[in-house]
Amino acid sequence: MPPIQEKRHWKRYIYLWINYALYEELEVKDPERTRQVYQACLDLIPHKKFTFAKIWLLYAQFEIRQKNLQGARKVMGTAIGKCPKNKLLKGYIELELQLREFDRCRKLYEKYLEFSPENCTTWIKFAELETILGDMERARGIFELAIGQPRLDMPEVSIDED
Structure with a gap:
């Protein structure tokens, strides 16, 4: 374990854990041991100071491959509860989109916007989801x-000023 609780010192260490988990899953084909490896890694990270969205997302994807949807959601719920980060929230929304769980996506977008209401991109993506789902009134409400x-952030958008 890295002696200093600074994220940059932990990156290589976390990649070792990721490789270990992938080894257990893909080479040894031991899902229970893979689960233990992910959990052991997460138990070591000082989440109050920093976390690694990648390990949470990989763990959730592993649970989905194991057909353990409830386990994947529990992993992501724990991740967001401990350390709500943009990358984690985006990843969780993407996971639910792939599963076609649109009501869950809505709830996650709402949670994301509670955490980061200044994020223009998230507002736009949420409205786009509603548009795709055919709910123009909800999309309009989100834009409003x-x-x-x-306060809103400044996404990289160019607007013609004619």
Whole structure:
């Protein structure tokens, strides 16, 4: 274990754990041991100081490959509870989108926007989801809530000023 609780010192260490988990899953084909490896790794990370979204997302994807949807959701719920990060929230939304769980996506977008209401991209993606689902009123409502925010970030968007 790295002697210093600084994220940059932990990156290589975490990649060793990731490789270990993948080895257990793909080479040894031992799902229970793979689960133990992921959990042991997560138990070592000082989440109050920093975390690694990658390990949480890989663990959840592993659980999905094991047909353990409830386990994957528990992993992601724990991750967001301990350390709500953009990458974790985006990853969880993507996971639920792939599973076609649109109501869960809605709840996750709402959670994401509670955590990061200034994030323009998230507002837009949420409205796009509603548009794809054919709910124009909800999409309009989301845009109206977004423009009512006191502070918004500046995404890389170019607007023609003619």
